[in-house]
Amino acid sequence: MKYKILTVSAVSGLATKFEHASIELAQMVNHEILEGWKPIGGVAVGATQQTKEPHLFQSMIREE
Numbered sequence: 001m002k003y004k005i006l007t008v009s010a011v012s013g014l015a016t017k018f019e020h021a022s023i024e025l026a027q028m029v030n031h032e033i034l035e036g037w038k039p040i041g042g043v044a045v046g047a048t049q050q051t052k053e054p055h056l057f058q059s060m061i062r063e064e
Helices: 018-034
Strands: 002-009 038-047 054-062
Touching: 002 018, 018 038, 018 054
Parallel strands: none
Antiparallel strands: 002 054, 038 054
16 A cells, blocks of 8 residues: 655745635545545644644555
8 A cells, every 4th residue: 555645735925725725635636536546534734843834634545
């Protein structure tokens, strides 16, 4: 099995835009599904340690 995490920044300019980030992440997930990957669990929200910039994360898995 292979495992990866898709990551999208929720910052656009100086504003936090979770709706825009969620649309971008959904497009990435849909593309990966076509490549044989499956999402695991729900979307997680976190922030980078240095800049405190919010991100959305989605875990993906694929059987080899």
